[in-house]
Amino acid sequence: MTKKTILITGGTGYIGSHTAVQLLEADYQVIMLDNLSNSKADVVQRVEKISGKKVSFIQGDIRDDQCLHQVFQNNPIDAVIHFAGLKAVGEGQSQPMRYYENNVSGSLSLFQAMQSFGVKTLLFSSSATVYGDDGVGKYHEQSALSPSNVYGQTKYMVEQILRDIQASDASWRVGILRYFNPVGAHPSGYIGEDPNGIPNNLMPYIAKVASGELTHLNVFGNDYPTPDGTGLRDYIHIQDLAAGHLESLRYMLEKNTSITVNLGTGQPHSVLELVHAFEQVTEQSVPYQITQRRAGDVAICYADPSLAKTLMGWQAKYNIQQMCADTWRWQTYSKTILKI
């Protein structure tokens, strides 16, 4: 049987690179397309080193129709996993046009190219930010959609475009995957989250405080209605998240169907729980200060992940201790050995 070829947009990014490794290990051919706006080209070699397999890399942009045309013309692509996008919530608020253009127009260009070349199997990186604040904090796939920021709007809009495409043409197989809070790194320490500048997300920030690159962590509010007063989130190990993509793809191809699923653990943890787990696992201290609540943050947000388990047998396996250990290995190891 010939190997299936998967195009990964945003392939050198955090989630794309971990998913690429698992696809290669499962004997798919992988083509990565990335404009390197938030990642580095040496990720390609790292992915090859972990998997022992070759990857095709194209430096290009999903908003470049000519580039997309060439990619689909020159490669026998069976399915696309679409990670490419901008993801910083605060940046989206201050640069809405850039976010709508990159995330929404870029996605539309990609879907048009797929349609022209008859490639109609797609997984899309959506986010828990599409859900509105329901005051409870546990979200299932039928929960009301009401994003509260520009970034979440871009995800909601692309989801809607995909729902309309499916409604107009039943031969499309679309997987809308709503991620909760991906953290951790590949256990090899070769790939992990490598944001440009000061991290926006909690775990990379904690890792940089522990390593001394940043002095302390700001904890935004300790007066939420939660056991320790800090916000509760659903942290999911990147390896579990990557596995969720493989299971979704397998399920969609086998059943010839579309899906919308949450990918989370269903276990909420507070900011301080994560900080203390990190300190315990790594034996490093993480100084923090309690500051004002941050606008737009909700008290509690975690997944009801039961649909993904019922449909395709996927569930998260890693706990927060493993998430911390793998983050720390990446934080420390990558600095010393990764001159490939």
Ligand SMILES: NC(=O)c1ccc[n+]([C@@H]2O[C@H](COP(=O)([O-])OP(=O)(O)OC[C@H]3O[C@@H](n4cnc5c(N)ncnc54)[C@H](O)[C@@H]3O)[C@@H](O)[C@H]2O)c1
């Ligand atoms: N990490 C999270 O917390 C999280 C949560 C929910 C959803 N998501 C979504 O998952 C996807 C992947 O996230 P990530 O954490 O791996 O982010 P990332 O920034 O590490 O990866 C995204 C990649 O896309 C590339 N890219 C951006 N715009 C592009 C364009 N126009 N053309 C080509 N490449 C482009 C970037 O260079 C980067 O390598 C994003 O769409 C993000 O919105 C992420």
